[in-house]
Structures are given as C-alpha cells and as structure tokens.
Amino acid sequence: MHLLLLAxxxxxxxxxxxxVWARTRWVSRVGAAGAVAGCAMAIVPxxxxxxxxxxxxxxxxxxxxxxxxxxxxxxxxxxxLVPILCLxxxxxxxxxxxxxxxxxxxxxxxxxxxxxxxxxxxxxVVVARNAVLFLLAWELMALAxxxxxxxxxxxxxxxxxxxxxxxxxxxxxxxxxxxxxLLGCGSGSLDFDRMSGASAPVGLLFLLAMVGFGTKAGFMPxxxxxxxxxxxxxxxxxxxxxxxxxxxxxxxxxxxxSFLGPPPAWWGxxxxxxxxxxxxxxxxxxxxxxxxxxxxxxxSVENIGIIALGLGVGELGLSVGSAPLAVLGFxxxxxxxxxxxxxxxxxxxxAGAVAHATGIRDIDHLxxxxxxxxxxxxxxxxxxxxxxxxPPLNGFVSEFLIYLGAFxxxxxxxxxxxxxxxxxxxxxxxIGGLAAACxxxxxxxxxxxEPRSAPAWRAHEPGLAMRLPMLLLAASxxxxxxxAPLVIGMLAPVVERVSGLSPETVRxxxxxxxxxxSFVALAALGILLLTALLxxxxxxxxxxxxxxxxxxxxxxxxxxxxxxxxxASSFTQPxxxxxxxxxxxxxxxxxxxxxxxxxxxxxxxxPDVCAQRLYAPVFTAIGRGLSALRWLQHGQVxxxxxxxxxxxxxxxxxxxx
Amino acid sequence: xxxASISSPLSALLLAPFLLGVTRRTKAIAAGRTGPPLxxxxxxxxxxxxxxxxxxxxxxxxxxxGPVVGLAAVxxxxxxxxxxxxxxxxxxxxxxxxxxxxxxxxxFFTVVAALDTGSSFEGMGASREVTFxxxxxxxxxxxxxxxxxxxxxxSLSTMYSGVDATEWSRAxxxxxxxxxxxxxxxxxxxxxxxxxxxxxxxxxxxxxEVMVLDHGGPDLAFILYSGVVKLWLLGALLVxxxxxxxxxxxxxxxxxxxxxxxxxxxxxxxxxSSMARWRLVRVPQFLVGAGVMSVLALVLTRG
Numbered sequence: 001m002h003l004l005l006l007a008x009x010x011x012x013x014x015x016x017x018x019x020v021w022a023r024t025r026w027v028s029r030v031g032a033a034g035a036v037a038g039c040a041m042a043i044v045p046x047x048x049x050x051x052x053x054x055x056x057x058x059x060x061x062x063x064x065x066x067x068x069x070x071x072x073x074x075x076x077x078x079x080x081l082v083p084i085l086c087l088x089x090x091x092x093x094x095x096x097x098x099x100x101x102x103x104x105x106x107x108x109x110x111x112x113x114x115x116x117x118x119x120x121x122x123x124x125v126v127v128a129r130n131a132v133l134f135l136l137a138w139e140l141m142a143l144a145x146x147x148x149x150x151x152x153x154x155x156x157x158x159x160x161x162x163x164x165x166x167x168x169x170x171x172x173x174x175x176x177x178x179x180x181x182l183l184g185c186g187s188g189s190l191d192f193d194r195m196s197g198a199s200a201p202v203g204l205l206f207l208l209a210m211v212g213f214g215t216k217a218g219f220m221p222x223x224x225x226x227x228x229x230x231x232x233x234x235x236x237x238x239x240x241x242x243x244x245x246x247x248x249x250x251x252x253x254x255x256x257x258s259f260l261g262p263p264p265a266w267w268g269x270x271x272x273x274x275x276x277x278x279x280x281x282x283x284x285x286x287x288x289x290x291x292x293x294x295x296x297x298x299x300s301v302e303n304i305g306i307i308a309l310g311l312g313v314g315e316l317g318l319s320v321g322s323a324p325l326a327v328l329g330f331x332x333x334x335x336x337x338x339x340x341x342x343x344x345x346x347x348x349x350x351a352g353a354v355a356h357a358t359g360i361r362d363i364d365h366l367x368x369x370x371x372x373x374x375x376x377x378x379x380x381x382x383x384x385x386x387x388x389x390x391p392p393l394n395g396f397v398s399e400f401l402i403y404l405g406a407f408x409x410x411x412x413x414x415x416x417x418x419x420x421x422x423x424x425x426x427x428x429x430x431i432g433g434l435a436a437a438c439x440x441x442x443x444x445x446x447x448x449x450e451p452r453s454a455p456a457w458r459a460h461e462p463g464l465a466m467r468l469p470m471l472l473l474a475a476s477x478x479x480x481x482x483x484a485p486l487v488i489g490m491l492a493p494v495v496e497r498v499s500g501l502s503p504e505t506v507r508x509x510x511x512x513x514x515x516x517x518s519f520v521a522l523a524a525l526g527i528l529l530l531t532a533l534l535x536x537x538x539x540x541x542x543x544x545x546x547x548x549x550x551x552x553x554x555x556x557x558x559x560x561x562x563x564x565x566x567x568a569s570s571f572t573q574p575x576x577x578x579x580x581x582x583x584x585x586x587x588x589x590x591x592x593x594x595x596x597x598x599x600x601x602x603x604x605x606x607p608d609v610c611a612q613r614l615y616a617p618v619f620t621a622i623g624r625g626l627s628a629l630r631w632l633q634h635g636q637v638x639x640x641x642x643x644x645x646x647x648x649x650x651x652x653x654x655x656x657x
Numbered sequence: 658x659x660x661a662s663i664s665s666p667l668s669a670l671l672l673a674p675f676l677l678g679v680t681r682r683t684k685a686i687a688a689g690r691t692g693p694p695l696x697x698x699x700x701x702x703x704x705x706x707x708x709x710x711x712x713x714x715x716x717x718x719x720x721x722x723g724p725v726v727g728l729a730a731v732x733x734x735x736x737x738x739x740x741x742x743x744x745x746x747x748x749x750x751x752x753x754x755x756x757x758x759x760x761x762x763x764x765f766f767t768v769v770a771a772l773d774t775g776s777s778f779e780g781m782g783a784s785r786e787v788t789f790x791x792x793x794x795x796x797x798x799x800x801x802x803x804x805x806x807x808x809x810x811x812s813l814s815t816m817y818s819g820v821d822a823t824e825w826s827r828a829x830x831x832x833x834x835x836x837x838x839x840x841x842x843x844x845x846x847x848x849x850x851x852x853x854x855x856x857x858x859x860x861x862x863x864x865x866e867v868m869v870l871d872h873g874g875p876d877l878a879f880i881l882y883s884g885v886v887k888l889w890l891l892g893a894l895l896v897x898x899x900x901x902x903x904x905x906x907x908x909x910x911x912x913x914x915x916x917x918x919x920x921x922x923x924x925x926x927x928x929x930s931s932m933a934r935w936r937l938v939r940v941p942q943f944l945v946g947a948g949v950m951s952v953l954a955l956v957l958t959r960g
Contacts, residue, residue, distance in 0.1 A: 367775070370717045381719070381769075390762045391730075391755065404751045411806050422802065422955060426948075429757070429798040433791030436765055440787055444772030450715055519749045523733050527762070530729035531722075534879070538725060541875045546709040552774045553713070553871055566772070566780025574788040578941055 001058045004073065004127065007042035008120045010034055015116030022109025028096040031112025035092035035119055039085040042123055046081035049073050050490060057129070066184060067191040070129040075493040076258075079334060080126045080251045083341035084244045088119040090469035094349055095236035097465035098356060111151055115237065118144035118245070125248050131180035131190035138176065138248075142169040145245060148237045149229045161228035168225035172215025176252065179208040183259065195259055202260050206267055209256040210274070217249030219308060220278040221610040223301045227285070230297035231361070235352020238293060242300045243345035247337050250307055254498050257315070265319040265417070271312030272420045276427040279305030283434040284579050287441070287572045288606035291361045292351045295442060296344065299387060302431060303340040307333045309424050310402045314499065317409060320417050323501055327509035328405025330495045331488060336398035339480065343386040343395060346473035350380035353466055354446065357459040363442060363568040368451040372459040377447045379470040384439035386477040389432045392524030394480035397487065399428060400520055404513060434575070441571045450562035481524045484517040569604055576606070584609055661907040662814075665740035665893075668915065670732075673889035674698035674882070676922045683926025698885060705878035713871055715775045723770025724872065724879035730762040731883040731890075738890045739814040741914025742821075742903040748814035753801045756813065756890075757794060760846070763883060764790055771868035782867035785937065789852065789864070792944040793845045799951040800838040804898065807831055807958045813894075821903035832898060834954040839895045841947035843921075845940070847888045850929040852940050892921050 014034015018027050045056055057072035073081070095115065099108050121144055124137035146169075150162035182200040184190040215222040226246070230238045257263070282301030289295040310333025317325025353376045354369060355361055370377035386393035403425060410421035451457045461467065480487055488510055496506045554560045576583055585606040592600035632643075678695040685692020694700075712720065736747045737756045745752075768786055771779040805811060807828050808819035825832055845852045848865035857863060869880050896917035902910055935943070 368715075370719065377717075385762070385765060388761070388765060389758065390765055391758055396755075396758055400751065400754055403754045407751055407754075407802060407805070408811065410802065411809060411811065418806075422799065425802050426795045426799050429795035430791065432758070432761065433787075433794040436761055436768075437787035437791050440765060440768040440772065440783065444769050444783070448717065448719060448769065448773040449775030516749045516751050519747055519752065520755060522747075523755055523759070526733045526736075527726075527729050527759075530732055531726050534725045534728055535722075538721075538875050538879070541706060542710065545874075548709075548711040549714050550711055551713060552715050552776045554776070555778060560776075562775070564777055565775045566777050566784065571772075571780060571784045574784060574937070575791065578788070 001045060001056045001071070001073070003041050004045050004071070004123070005058075007038045008123060010041060011038035011116045011120040011123075014038070015113040015120075018112035018116070019109045022107050025103075027108045027112060028099055028103075031108075031116060032092040032096035034112075035116050036089045038116070038119065039089035039092075042081065043085045045073050046078040046085065049075060049078040050082065050493075052493075064132050066132065067130045067189050067194075069133060070191050070193075071124070071127040071133070072129045073127055074497055076251075076254065076497045077126045079491075079494045080247065080337070081123065083247070083338050084119070084122050084126065087243045087341050087345045087473075088122070088240055090472060091236040091240045091345065091349070092116075092119075094239075094352070094466050094469045095234070097463050098234065098236055098352055101356060106151075111148065111234070114144040114147045115240075118148065118237075118240065122245060122248055126251055129192040131184060131192070131195075135173070135177060135180065138173060141245065141248065142166075142173065145229075145233075145237070145241055148241075149233045151234050151237070152232070155232075158232045161225075161232035165225045165229040168215055168222070172212045172222070172249075175208045175212030175215070179205060179212055179256065182208070183256075192255075192259070203264070205256070205260060206263075209253055210270070213249040213252040213256070214274070215249070217246050217253070217307075218278070218301045218304045219274050220281055220301060220305070221614055223278065223282070223304075224608055224611040224615060226301055227289075227294050227297040227608060230300070230348075231291055231293035235293070235348055235355060238296075238352070239345040239348035242297060242348055243341040246300060246304065247341065250304070250311075250333075250337055254311070257311075258498055258500060263315045263319050265316065268312050268314075268316030268319055269420055271308050271315055272424055273312075275305045275308030275310075275312050276423060277305070278302065278308060279427060279431045280434070281582065283431055283438060284575075284582060285606065285608065287434060287438045288576050288583050288585055288604075290363055290568055292354065292363055292366075292442065292446065293348070293361055295363070295438065296347050296351060299347075299435070299438070300340075300344060302435065303336065303344065303387070306399065306402070306428070306431065307336050307340070309333075309428065310336060310398075310405075313402060313405045313409065313421065313424060316417060316420065317405070318499060320409075322409060322412070323505045324509050324512070325405050325409040326499050326501065327495055327506050328401050328408065328513060330498050331491045331510070331513070332398050332401030332403075332405060334491055334494055334498070335401060335487065336395075339386070339394045339398050339477075342473050342476050342480070343383045343393075346379055346383040346470055346477070347387065349466070349470050349473070350376055350383060353462045353470070354459070356462055356466070358453075358455040360453065360455055363445050365453040366446040366451070366456050367449045367453075367562060367565065368447075368456060369459055370447040372451075372456075373447075373461045375461060375467050376470060379474040380447060381443055382474040382477050384443045386481075388436040388439050390436070391520065392481045392527045393477045395477075397481060397484045397517070397520060399432065400484075400517070401488070401513065403428060404516060437572065437575060441568050445566070445568045445571060449565050452562050452565065452567075478528075482521055482528075484521040484524070485514045488513055488517055569602075576604075582609070584612075662744050662746045664907065664911055665738065665743050665745050666735040668740055668911070669735045669738070669886055669889045669893070672915065672918075673885040674702060676889055676892065676918060677885050679919055679922035680926040680929070683923050684930050687927065687930035698881070702878050702882060705873075705881065706875050708874040710874035710876060713774050716773045716871070720770045720773040720871075721876065723766040723773070724876045724883070726766040727763040728879045728883045730759045730766075731886045734759040734890055735886060737813060738893050739817045739897060740893050740911055741897050741900060741917065742818050742905075742910035743907055743914065744814035744818060748812045750811040752812050752814075753798065753805070757798055757801075760887065761790075761794065763887065767868055767880070770872075774871045776871065778863075778867050779870055782864050782870075785864045786868060789845055789940055789944065792941055792948070793842050796838055796944060796948045796951055797842045797846075799948065799955065800835050800842065801894070803831065803835055803951055803955045803958060806955065817894075817897040818903060820898055821901050825901050828958060831954040831957040834950045834957070836895070836899045838947040838950040838954070839891075839898060841943060841950075843891045843895050844925075844928075845944060846891055847884070849925055851932055851935045852943065854934045889918070892918050896921055 121141035286298035313329030900917035902913035
C-alpha cells in the first residue's frame with residue numbers, strides 16, 4: 001500500500017518537476033520517466049492482489065467530514081489498475097517523442113504536469129473507498145484531462161471541444177455527487193464499506209449511476225463529448241483517455257452495482273438496451289467519419305456498448321438467479337475493458353504516428369503508408385483485427401465470453417428472458433460485421449494503395465520511443481488471444497467481487513468456460529501455425545519461378561492516378577446509404593455540367609445526431625433563458641467581490657439562524 | 658474426437674472442389690452445353706499451383722498474406738462443422754461463434770488484400786462484400802442459435818445430430834423458416850446468383866470475383882480453394898438441417914449428407930440458370946428478409 005502512495009507521490013512530483021523545468025530540454029524525459037517509474041511502482045501491489053494476495057487497505061483519519069481517508073486494493077481495483085498503469089506508462093514513453101515536435105512553440109511542462117496528474121487521479125479513483133476522496137480524484141481527473149484536451153488551445157475547434165467536455169463531465173459529476181449523497185444519507189458516512197442504499201429507492205440510485213458514470217464512459221446518448229474531445233487531444237493523451245480514462249466510468253458503475261444488492265430484471269434490460277444502442281450507433285457513426293481519430297473515438301462508444309452488453313447479461317443473470325449467465329456476462333465485460341484498453345490504445349498511438357508523420361488525420365488524403373511506416377502499419381493492422389473481434393486476437397475472446405453467456409442463457413431461459421439475450425447475440429454479430437467494415441476501411445484506405453497527397457508520400461516511420469509502445473501493445477493482443485483459458489482464471493476473484501456470488505459458484509462456471517476457451521486458444525494457435533505453414537508452402541512453390549512486378553490491372557485505362565482510388569467515403573457509401581435514416585449525413589454535391597466539365601465535387605459530413613437534435617435545442621433554450629440574468633454580469637471585479645461577500649453573509653446567517 | 662469424426666473435415670477438404678464442378682455442369686446442361694468436366698476445379702487448382710506470379714508494384718506484403726491467412730482460417734473452420742449427423746472433430750459450447758468469426762477473418766483479409774491494389778474496381782467489390790457480410794452475419798448466427806434452442810444443445814455437432822425426423826415433425830414450421838434463412842446466407846456468403854455472379858470478372862456489379870482480380874498463381878489457387886471449402890461448410894450447415902437422416906450409423910449418415918450436398922449444388926446450378934442477379938439495392942432487403950425469417954423461427958420455437 002505504501003508503494004502505491006509512493007507511486008502517486010512520484011507521479012505528482014515528477015509532474016511538478018516538469019512545471020519547474022518547463023523551459024529546458026529535459027522536461028519530456030523527466031515527465032515520462034516519472035510516469036513510468038510511478039506506474040511501475042503502483043503495479044506491484046495490483047499484480048500481487050490479482051495473483052491471490054489478500055486485499056490491501058489503508059485507513060487514516062483526516063479533516064474532511066463524513067469518513068476517513070480510506071484506500072483499498074481489492075481484486076476489482078487491481079484489475080482496473082493494471083490497464084491504467086500499463087497503458088499510461090507506454091503512452092508516456094510514446095509522448096516523450098510525440099511532444100518533441102511541439103518543443104519550439106509550446107511549453108511542455110504543463111502538458112507533462114497534467115498528464116502525470118491524470119494518471120495519479122485515475123489511480124486514486126479506482127482505489128478510493130471514501131466518496132469525498134473519490135469525488136476529489138474524479139474532479140482532478142476531469143480537470144487534468146480537460147487541460148490536456150485543450151493542449152492546442154489556439155484552435156477554435158479545440159477550445160469548443162474542451163468546453164463541451166467540461167460541461168458534459170460536470171453534468172455527469174453532478175449525478176455522481178447526488179448518488180453518493182443519497183447513498184451516504186442512511187448511514188451518515190461516506191466510506192464505501194458503510195454505505196447502504198436504504199435512504200432512497202434503489203432504482204433511482206441505479207439511474208443516477210447510469211447517467212453519472214455513463215457520461216464518463218460514453219454511453220449513448222451521453223457520448224457527445226467523446227468524438228469531440230478525443231481527436232482534439234494529443235494522441236498519447238487520446239490513447240489514455242479512450243483506453244482507460246473512460247473505463248473509470250465502467251469501474252464506478254460496477255462498484256456501485258455491487259453496493260445495490262440483487263438487481264431487478266429491468267436493470268439488465270436497460271443495460272442491454274444501452275449497450276445495443278451505443279454499440280450499433282457507435283460503429284455506424286464511426287463508419288461515416290473521415291477523420292481517423294474521430295472514427296476511433298466513435299469506436300470507443302461502440303466498445304463501451306459491448307461492455308454494457310456484457311454487464312447487462314450479467315445483471316440479467318443475477319436477476320433470474322442464473323450463475324452461468326451472470327459470471328460469463330461480467331467476465332466478458334471485464335475482459336473487454338482490458339482488451340479495449342490494449343487495442344484502442346494501440347490504434348490511437350498508430351493514428352498519432354500517422355498524424356506525426358504526415359500532419360493529416362483525414363483518411364481520404366492518406367494511403368500507401370504501410371510501405372513508408374512498416375512497423376506502425378503492422379501494429380495498426382493487428383489493432384484493427386483485434387477491435388473487429390476476430391480470432392486469433394484478444395477482441396474475440398471477450399466477445400466470445402459475452403456470446404457464450406447470452407447463448408447459454410437464451411437456451412435455458414423462458415421466452416421473456418430469452419428475448420434480450422437473442423438481441424445480444426444478433427446485436428453483437430451486427431456490431432462485429434460493421435466494425436470489420438469500418439476497420440478494413442481505416443486500414444485499407446490509410447495504409448494500403450498509393451498515397452493520395454504529398455505529405456503521405458513523404459511519410460516516415462517514427463522513432464523507437466513511439467514504435468516500441470505500439471509493438472508491445474500489438475504483442476499483448478496476440479498473447480491474450482492465445483492464452484484465453486489462463487486469462488479467465490485470473491478474472492474469477494474480480495467477478496466474485498462484482499457479482500456477489502460465492503467463490504465456489506464463480507469457480508464452477510469459470511471451470512466450465514475453460515473448455516470452450518481452450519478450443520478458442522487452440523484455434524488461435526492453429527491459425528498462426530497454419531498461416532506459417534501455408535506461407536512456407538507458398539514460398540516453396542514460388543522459389544525458382546518467375547515473380548514479376550507491374551502496375552495494378554487497370555482495365556485498359558492507361559493513365560490511372562492515385563486520386564482515382566476508392567476513398568473511405570466511397571467504400572462505406574453502401575452502408576451509410578442503408579442506415580441513412582439514423583446517420584442523417586449531409587451531402588454537398590456539385591455535378592459535372594456540359595460537354596467538357598471543369599469541376600465536380602462531393603462532400604459528405606456526418607455530425608452527431610444526438611448533439612444536433614437532442615442537446616443543441618436544450619442548451620440553446622437554457623442559454624436564452626439565462627441571458628435574462630445578464631444584468632448581473634458587469635465585468636467589474638469589485639461587484640463580483642461584493643457578490644461573494646453577500647453569498648458568504650447569507651450562508652453565515654443561514655448557519656447561525 | 659472419434660476416428661469417424663475425421664471424416665467430416667476430410668470430406669470437406671477433398672470433395673469441396675467437386676461441388677463446384679456439379680454446379681457448373683448443371684448450369685451447362687441447363688444452357689444446352691456439355692460444360693467442363695466435373696473435376697475441372699481440381700485441374701484448375703493444380704494448374705494454378707504450378708504457375709508463376711505477377712504482382713502489382715502498389716501492393717505490399719498484405720496482398721500476399723491475404724490468401725494465406727484466409728485459407729488458414731477456413732482450414733480451422735473445417736474442424737468445427739459437422740457433416741449432417743457425423744460430428745466434427747472439435748465440438749464445444751459456442752463453436753458456432755468461432756465458426757462465424759473465422760469466416761470473418763477470411764473476409765477481413767480478402768478485403769484488405771483487395772484494397773492493397775489501390776484499384777477502384779477492387780475497392781468496389783470490397784465495399785459491397787463488407788456491406789452484405791455485416792447483414793448476413795447476424796442472420797447466420799440467429800439461425801444457428803434458433804436451431805440450438807429448438808434442439809436444446811450448445812455446439813454445432815450435438816445440435817445437428819439432434820435434428821432428426823422427430824424433431825422435424827415437432828418443429829417443422831420453425832425448421833422450414835430456418836432452412837430458408839440458411840439458403841439466403843449460403844447464396845450471399847458464397848457470392849452466388851441472385852446476390853453475386855461468379856462467372857463474370859469485369860462488371861461493375863461484381864462482388865467477390867472482382868476483389869481477387871489481381872491475384873494469380875498459387876495465391877489464386879489458395880483463394881479458389883478457400884472459396885470452395887467455405888461453400889462446402891455453409892452448405893453442410895444447410896444440408897444438416899434439411900436432410901434429417903440420423904440413423905446413428907456414420908457411413909449412412911455421411912452418405913446421406915454428401916448426397917444432400919450434391920443436391921444443394923444442383924439446385925444452386927438450377928437457380929443460377931433460371932434467374933438473373935438482382936440489383937445491388939435489393940440484396941440488403943433479401944438479407945433482412947432472411948433475418949426476419951430467423952426471428953420468426955425463434956418466436957415459434959419453444960423453450
């Protein structure tokens with residue numbers, strides 16, 4: 001436990017050191033080294049607990065009312081700590097090189113300060129066992145990430161994105177605050193181990209948790225900040241935000257669910273519904289995007305949807321008293337948390353490498369990058385296969401667990417409970433198919449073919465500090481795919497904590513799932529082995545034969561140019577057309593006219609429907625209503641001081657009166 | 658794993674090219690031609706494996722890896738699919754998901770290999786392939802899950818060995834609907850008429866064939882072979898449902914299933930001779946229709 005405190009101190013200290021030496025050449029090295037050292041220290045207790053050591057806790061009294069300074073690492077905290085620490089450390093190494101490009105024009109000290117503060121805040125969020133401490137860390141996490149999102153604050157789009165993020169995250173935090181106040185009311189303590197939901201209807205607490213934590217996690221329709229904030233941030237920050245920071249929302253939800261006791265069936269239905277909506281709409285909006293990082297941000301919404309589906313299956317299982325359903329659902333959801341951290345981190349780092357090399361984020365202007373950036377391309381391809389949920393990689397393992405839970409439940413349950421479970425099966429299949437479409441597009445258009453623009457021609461591989469984290473993450477994708485049965489064994493204590501089921505029950509289901517997972521791992525190894533064998537066979541067949549090179553078959557047209565290649569927009573046109581009702585894409589089409597047309601153009605844009613149709617009218621109305629209070633705002637400081645003094649006076653009178 | 662269970666992957670590996678020959682011969686007879694020999698696909702494979710290759714300068718290793726990874730995925734899938742009542746060597750809870758996703762892996766690599774050429778034609782094919790596959794995948798999984806719920810069994814092998822005459826008489830309506838849905842998936846996933854036309858190479862309406870336009874030699878042999886094995890495997894899922902011969906005798910069941918497979922190949926040939934490929938916009942309707950049939954079958958099944 002002391003190691004964890006030391007790690008947090010290291011993180012904060014190195015961040016502060018970065019602030020002090022902000023103008024030196026050392027700033028990135030100090031910041032990154034501090035982050036890596038802090039993460040390395042903090043992972044020791046986490047791994048110890050996951051390996052079976054008893055829960056570690058530390059309780060100290062402090063000045064803050066309603067409880068103590070109380071932190072604890074139980075299996076659930078430890079399970080979330082591992083991806084947080086690993087991905088943050090890798091992102092810090094990557095960031096040391098990535099931020100180097102900005103050294104001339106910007107002060108990097110604050111960037112490192114906020115990055116390390118963000119990591120420390122995430123660590124505290126998952127180990128805090130007192131609501132005040134939790135909320136402090138939660139707020140620090142939001143603010144640190146806000147300042148990281150607005151790193152390039154001279155761009156209006158970045159400022160808008162940051163503003164949207166700040167508003168969204170605070171609306172969520174308000175719900176979380178209300179939730180904890182209600183939870184603490186009954187017992188008079190905000191320590192997690194003394195909380196009970198007796199003072200308020202449990203359903204209300206559940207809904208508050210769904211909205212509050214769902215905003216951070218990116219459940220639809222609370223996801224609107226994600227596609228704005230993630231592309232705006234520097235890429236290593238996007239990786240951390242998308243890979244692990246939004247997972248603290250899932251952590252909060254799961255932690256609260258473990259307080260609330262046995263769930264009624266509608267919680268499971270709601271989670272499945274939210275999961276299906278986020279999953280399907282997330283991937284559809286991702287399909288329609290041209291900006292690589294925006295596309296990845298929408299995929300985070302999709303994957304959070306898959307996690308919600310797993311949680312929904314788990315809650316349904318608890319409500320109908322079916323242990324296999326509960327255990328497999330939760331195990332799938334939790335494993336997907338880890339897997340998504342790995343491949344989404346990897347993909348954002350890859351997108352960052354592309355942006356670093358070309359300065360372009362629009363897929364339609366890229367192309368041919370695999371030849372110029374072979375290692376980045378290979379890692380991106382592995383990430384793309386993994387996020388599409390395909391064997392032999394890790395994405396398939398967690399989706400398989402959710403499938404298995406839903407499938408087992410659907411076969412044994414009565415018709416009412418079977419409906420959402422079949423919905424889960426069909427929904428996951430549709431999400432999988434659409435995700436494959438989206439990532440063949442992202443990889444195929446950006447990395448294959450010929451470059452579509454001059455910067456893409458000149459692209460080059462980044463240095464070792466940026467390549468190494470990507471390759472390590474790619475290797476983890478393969479490793480988890482091939483070691484599936486071992487991984488689920490490690491999940492058992494975590495699932496126990498989440499579901500509240502007895503260790504024997506959980507162990508029993510886990511053992512029963514080990515068989516199928518062994519086959520999955522066997523298939524993964526089989527694919528890798530057969531690929532190697534067939535590649536060898538092909539090599540043998542071709543040795544000594546003529547292998548020529550020429551241009552791509554052009555169907556008789558003699559002057560093909562890179563601009564004539566299929567683009568991302570054309571690739572997804574059939575799907576975006578098919579789902580046009582949901583996507584509401586805008587098209588600006590200028591048709592060629594006359595016998596010798598000079599000009600024709602087509603632009604498509606798919607803004608977020610929720611932001612446009614749901615929030616924009618509400619916030620406009622609020623803005624109009626509040627403008628009535630404008631007379632209070634004079635811009636004169638002494639009047640503001642007067643307001644503060646008056647408020648304090650009123651509070652004083654209220655307190656004494 | 659029993660010695661007899663080797664027979665289902667073995668028959669897939671050995672007989673799959675024959676199936677294509679049957680379809681081609683049927684089409685030839687329907688058109689009043691003699692047509693190629695029944696073993697033509699084997700000759701084609703042997704010839705392609707002996708050829709040299711020409712690669713586009715645009716392509717990278719992904720183009721060369723596509724056929725290899727695709728074939729590896731399909732070969733893994735042969736171990737999962739039972740042939741009628743004959744169980745597969747690997748049968749485990751939820752193997753149908755692995756099967757569907759192995760086909761997904763084949764598709765992923767076919768598509769990226771196509772995009773690697775930078776050709777618009779292949780881009781078009783790839784785009785259509787992923788569109789239709791995204792719709793076909795839920796139909797396939799829902800149909801299989803519905804069979805599993807009717808029979809009350811969790812793996813492909815046990816589930817198909819449970820589809821016998823008594824089960825058919827009990828749930829005939831649901832099975833008929835599921836048979837229809839699986840026919841649609843079979844035609845769409847294998848690129849047959851009315852979804853795709855396997856005989857033309859250079860039409861703007863093409864899907865699968867246009868994606869492999871730039872491949873040649875052993876690479877094309879791998880692609881052709883993965884294609885016929887995939888045809889066999891999806892056909893086996895269809896035949897396992899519509900030919901409910903479950904005597905318990907491996908050879909009899911196997912023979913009935915193989916006869917069923919040849920029947921499916923003949924019917925495919927007749928369908929292809931008697932109707933034209935549909936316009937692309939109608940294909941999603943076709944697939945969604947199949948999805949509706951699966952859902953209806955689910956409603957009809959008892960828990």
